[in-house]
Amino acid sequence: MDSTRNPLVALYFAVTENLGDQDGAVFAYMHSFLPVDANTTNPFSIKRVELYEPALIEQRLVAQDSVFTAEPPHVRGAKALERPFIIGVFLPGP
Secondary structure (H helix, E strand, O other), X not given: OOOEOOHHHHHHHHXXXXXXXXXXXXXXXXXXXXXXXXXXXXXXXXXXXXXXXXXXXXXXXXXXXXXXXXXXXXXXXXXOOOOOEEEEEEEOOO
């Protein structure tokens, strides 16, 4: 799943490759903690969903204002999230 900090980028990617035969969706998520440092954080030791900001080494990451999540394998759903998704926007197909 692609993630971005920019809602307009999210809307673009939700509809740009849609040929009209599928629904699109955009979800907004509020994270309560600062992004983790990927150089010092062991991904196997995290206890909740964590944000990771990639190095902006290529233009695609800059344009998308990309952000990634790291998710613990043993915790799913609301237990892994400090706050749940706060809004979902569905874009119906034809």
